[in-house]
Amino acid sequence: MRILHTSDWHLGRTFHGRVLDDAQATFAEHLIELVEAEHVDAVVISGDVYDRAIPPAAAVSLLDDTLCRLADRTRVVLTSGNHDSAQRLGFAADLLREGLDLRVRVADVDRPVIIPDAAGGPGLYVYALPYLDPDAARVSLPGLLAERIGEPADGHALLPRSHEAVVSGALRLVAHDLASRRANDQAKVPALVLAHAFVVGGQASPESERDIRVGGIDSVPAGVFTTLGGSPLAAASGGLDYVALGHLHRPQELHAPASPRLVYSGSPLPFSFPEADTAKSSVLLELDTSGVTRLERIPTPTPYRPITLRGTLEELLAPANAAHATDWVRVELTGPMPSGTMARLKDRFSNLLAFSHARPEREQRETIIISRTSDPVEVADRFLAEMLGDDPSPAQHAIMSAAYDAVRSRTNSKEER
Structure with a gap:
C-alpha cells in the first residue's frame, strides 16, 4: 500500500x-x-x-x-x-x-x-x-x-x-x-x-x-x-x-x-x-x-520565502541584502534608529512585514531631572537620544522646537483673552 x-x-x-x-x-x-x-x-x-x-x-x-x-x-x-x-x-x-x-x-x-x-x-x-x-x-x-x-x-x-x-x-x-x-x-x-x-x-x-x-x-x-x-x-x-x-x-x-x-x-x-x-x-x-x-x-513548494534580517541600518541596507528585496522580511534593527529609517527599509524591502528595534545598551543610563526651569525642547532632545540610541538630527530638533513654540503661542493667546 x-x-x-x-x-x-x-x-x-x-x-x-x-x-x-x-x-x-x-x-x-x-x-x-x-x-x-x-x-x-x-x-x-x-x-x-x-x-x-x-x-x-x-x-x-x-x-x-x-x-x-x-x-x-x-x-x-x-x-x-x-x-x-x-x-x-x-x-x-x-x-x-x-x-x-x-x-x-x-x-x-x-x-x-x-x-x-x-x-x-x-x-x-x-x-x-x-x-x-x-x-x-x-x-x-x-x-x-x-x-x-x-x-x-x-x-x-x-x-x-x-x-x-x-x-x-x-x-x-x-x-x-x-x-x-x-x-x-x-x-x-x-x-x-x-x-x-x-x-x-x-x-x-x-x-x-x-x-x-x-x-x-x-x-x-x-x-x-x-x-x-x-x-x-x-x-x-x-x-x-x-x-x-x-x-x-x-x-x-x-x-x-x-x-x-x-x-x-x-x-x-x-x-x-x-x-x-x-x-x-x-x-x-x-x-x-x-x-x-x-x-x-x-x-512541498513554498511560493514565498520568510527571512529575518538583523543588524544596524547600514548593515541592513548593504548590497549583500539586495537578494532579499522581494522576500517576506522581518527586520530586527540594532544600534541607532535615525530619522527616515522605516522609509528607507520599506524602499529596500518591498515585503517588510515585521519590525523591532533593539536599542543599544548604555553602560549607564542618563537620569533626566526635570524642573520648572527645564527647557522642554532640551528634555525632548534628551528623551529622543535615550530612545533612539543617537542624538536627534537637526531636522528632528527643529520639529520639536516648532511644536513647542506652536503650543506655547496658543497657550499665551488664550491667557490674553
Missing part, C-alpha cells in the same frame, strides 16, 4: 497580514500531481485543515475543490484538529461521495476505513482519531469503553482531565477492534492511526502552533501508541505500524522503544519567521504485511 500523509494545512491563515490563499492553492495542485505521479492508494490528513472554527469562504471553497479532485484519484481519510470545528467540518459526512471519509466523531475511532489491496481484500486499516478535547472526551469515552470492550463503568466516573487519558482510552478501543480483525485475517493487514496531538519528544515551531494545554497537561507519551493505551489486547492485536501525527508544524519522526513509526508530516507551508529554515514536506510511505517498508519526505 502506498500512502501519502499530510496535515496542518491551516486554510484561511494569514502571515503577518498577508493572505496565503494563492500559496495554499499551489500546495493543493502539488498534492494532486503527487497523487497521480506516485499512484497513491490513499491520502491521510491528520487535522487542522482549517485555521479557525469558522473559516473564510475562500478556504471552504479551496478545501471543497481539493477534496473532490483528490477523491476522483484516490481514497481520502481526513480527521479534525484543534483548529477545526469538528461539527462544521464533519457536516453531512455520511452523505459524502465514495472515496472520501471525514472522521470527526469520538464514537468512530474504532471503526477503521479499510483501504483495499489489488485483489480487493483488506490492504490497510486506517483508524482516525480526531483531536480529542479532554473536557468533552473524558465524558463520552467511558460509556463507549464500557459498551464495546467491557471496561468497568463506575457510575458516572470520568477519565482524568488530560490528553494522555483520552487518547489512551481511544486507543484501547482501537486495540479491541484490531485484535478481532487480525484474528480472522489470513495474513497480517497493516494498521495506521491518525492522531492530532502533542506527543512527548516532539519539537514545536515558535510562533506557529496554537497551545492545546488543558489543565496544565498538553502532551501524550509516545508509549501509549506502543501499548495502545495500556490495553491488555495490545500484543494480541499485533500493534500499530504507523502513526500519522498532526499538530506540530516541524516535520519530524519520534523514536521510542518497540514503538510504531511515529511521524509528523508537518505543515506544508511556513506560518512564522522561525520556520524559515525548516524544509516543508509531505510523507510518502509504503506498507505491507511486515509494516513500513519505505518512508520518503516529498518537499
Whole structure:
C-alpha cells in the first residue's frame, strides 16, 4: 500500500497580514500531481485543515475543490484538529461521495476505513482519531469503553482531565477492534492511526502552533501508541505500524522503544519567521504485511520565502541584502534608529512585514531631572537620544522646537483673552 500523509494545512491563515490563499492553492495542485505521479492508494490528513472554527469562504471553497479532485484519484481519510470545528467540518459526512471519509466523531475511532489491496481484500486499516478535547472526551469515552470492550463503568466516573487519558482510552478501543480483525485475517493487514496531538519528544515551531494545554497537561507519551493505551489486547492485536501525527508544524519522526513509526508530516507551508529554515514536506510511505517498508519526505513548494534580517541600518541596507528585496522580511534593527529609517527599509524591502528595534545598551543610563526651569525642547532632545540610541538630527530638533513654540503661542493667546 502506498500512502501519502499530510496535515496542518491551516486554510484561511494569514502571515503577518498577508493572505496565503494563492500559496495554499499551489500546495493543493502539488498534492494532486503527487497523487497521480506516485499512484497513491490513499491520502491521510491528520487535522487542522482549517485555521479557525469558522473559516473564510475562500478556504471552504479551496478545501471543497481539493477534496473532490483528490477523491476522483484516490481514497481520502481526513480527521479534525484543534483548529477545526469538528461539527462544521464533519457536516453531512455520511452523505459524502465514495472515496472520501471525514472522521470527526469520538464514537468512530474504532471503526477503521479499510483501504483495499489489488485483489480487493483488506490492504490497510486506517483508524482516525480526531483531536480529542479532554473536557468533552473524558465524558463520552467511558460509556463507549464500557459498551464495546467491557471496561468497568463506575457510575458516572470520568477519565482524568488530560490528553494522555483520552487518547489512551481511544486507543484501547482501537486495540479491541484490531485484535478481532487480525484474528480472522489470513495474513497480517497493516494498521495506521491518525492522531492530532502533542506527543512527548516532539519539537514545536515558535510562533506557529496554537497551545492545546488543558489543565496544565498538553502532551501524550509516545508509549501509549506502543501499548495502545495500556490495553491488555495490545500484543494480541499485533500493534500499530504507523502513526500519522498532526499538530506540530516541524516535520519530524519520534523514536521510542518497540514503538510504531511515529511521524509528523508537518505543515506544508511556513506560518512564522522561525520556520524559515525548516524544509516543508509531505510523507510518502509504503506498507505491507511486515509494516513500513519505505518512508520518503516529498518537499512541498513554498511560493514565498520568510527571512529575518538583523543588524544596524547600514548593515541592513548593504548590497549583500539586495537578494532579499522581494522576500517576506522581518527586520530586527540594532544600534541607532535615525530619522527616515522605516522609509528607507520599506524602499529596500518591498515585503517588510515585521519590525523591532533593539536599542543599544548604555553602560549607564542618563537620569533626566526635570524642573520648572527645564527647557522642554532640551528634555525632548534628551528623551529622543535615550530612545533612539543617537542624538536627534537637526531636522528632528527643529520639529520639536516648532511644536513647542506652536503650543506655547496658543497657550499665551488664550491667557490674553
